[in-house]
Amino acid sequence: MRAINRFHVMDAIRRHGPIARVEISDRTELSATTVSAITAALLDDRLIVTRQEGAIRDAARGRPRVMLELNPDAAHVVGVKLSPHHITVAVTNFRADLLASLSLPIRLDRQPDAVILDLVEDGIRRCVLDAGLDIEEIVGICVGLPGVVERAGGVCRQSPVFRERNVPVAAGLKRRFPQAAVSIDSDVNLVTLAEHWFGDARGLDDFLVVSVEHGLGLGILHNGELFRGANGLSPDLGDLTVRPPETSNAARLASIASEAGILAEAEVLLRGTEHERAFRLDRGMAKVLELAGAGDRAILALLAGVGEALGFAIANLITLFAPPKVILAGAAMEAEAALLGPLRRTVAMLVPPSLADVAEIVVHRWSDDMWARGAAAMTLRDLYGAPWGTTGPAPRPPPP
Incomplete structure (x- = not known):
């Protein structure tokens, strides 16, 4: 229940931020005490940050109201869209702002499965570099592809992209990027989420x-x-x-x-x-x-x-x-x-x-970036519900 409540608070901040705690309580139907406790933990983990809105004052105290918004530097994620003819990669920050993207026109349906994963790895590393990041800063990767996808096991049961059935896509990429959480999903689920978030x-x-x-x-x-x-x-x-x-x-x-x-x-x-x-x-x-x-x-x-x-x-x-x-x-x-x-x-x-x-x-007419950005949004949804501890995903500043 704590994870569910934390997700709803994070999602309200993403969708409506900068936002005050009282408005989060109204939108999520959570008590003010619960919202206060969750946002305090999120601030401690540096997942959200405060913003003083000088023009918006608290009616009771007359002081500027403290607004909350996502910390864009809290985490960086990668979304990948595979199709029989293309690889598209997008790198975003914690707010799903697009930092870099690339599209590689490659006939994947003519490649062996292991070669496809190698090409995906190359595309991710290139796009992360283009975003000015180090690969170790990437905390999550999500790959979307057509066909029948088993998200829980990270297995593609069948797809026009792969020659074989039951390809362990998530496990193959996890070996290449051990520092990141890796998931896969059907491409249409990713663009559905992208429509919900951005469209x-x-x-x-x-x-x-x-x-x-x-x-x-x-x-x-x-x-x-x-x-x-x-x-x-x-x-x-x-x-x-x-x-x-x-x-x-x-x-x-x-x-x-x-x-x-x-x-x-x-x-x-x-x-x-x-x-x-x-x-x-x-x-x-x-x-x-x-x-x-x-x-x-x-x-x-x-x-x-x-x-x-x-x-x-x-x-x-x-x-x-x-x-x-x-x-x-x-x-x-x-x-x-x-x-x-x-x-x-x-x-x-x-x-x-x-x-x-x-x-x-x-x-709707979607660019390849939209699909890949949806993959990044899927990873962010997982992060919003993740049980962050007081260490937080973002590096803490060194002590003075």
Whole structure:
């Protein structure tokens, strides 16, 4: 309970700081005594610092009110985003302010698993150096990647990034960075947290994120917490069965509506044309969007089918969770009317009338930095709830 209360106090300071103790008490519904005890310990650990607000005076004593905010130098963390074609790394301070980032265009899906971890290590060390820090100053590392991720065990069960299954990503990086706490998570969970911390969902504690990338990711935030299954597993939207098996295999949503599914179908449609070269150059999605804009009937029909399939899935998600907002992202969303039109029409047709006005569907375009910053935010959440002692994470000044 102490750890939970400490987390809520820290989170209130992060979200609303500089903030007075009385306002922390109001926002967290904790007693003034509890807030005072927690903030005293946080000040002793140098996780937060005070700020005198001269214009804001205590009504009872007439003195400037003491405001509290996070100490940006209390800790430094690293977030990493892996995709089949990129490594993105971000270094932040304790407030999640971006200090440095880099993006490495590398075909990871062609590399052995051990080589991928070596590349991640190189990227982290380079980005930490760019931030003007020493690697020993990094207290936490979080890696986000697509697929089925077991956060509790630090194992990637399956991902388009790795050739093998059950890759012990966290253990491999822990050997390379023994001073840091290392964790992994699904990339969509990280961007869901980034939306909650930095994006348009900052004021919401309940919303869904659907990412249409190589696979289909689903992030669920409920009461300010990410939903996870057993062992920290996050749901993979692409694994949903969208129609019963006609022969021996059921159709999965990812085979229809993910970026990989779109490209596979588009490559078949464009085989033997002047456009097929784009797929060999890894510019398939750009070509699909170009042809959709030019009114290519076959591509428009393909994207309409994708929109209907996604709309079917999202309508069921709205029926289950009744979220006030559903955030969509992915390169395919650039196909505005061709894909989003059928998607919205399908949702409107299938959502029960009683929920028709509940969920707003919006499209966000995220940079790779946003994903990596979400990974850093995930590490900071872990640190906020960590049982700091009176030694604190930040180096203490030498005695006079």
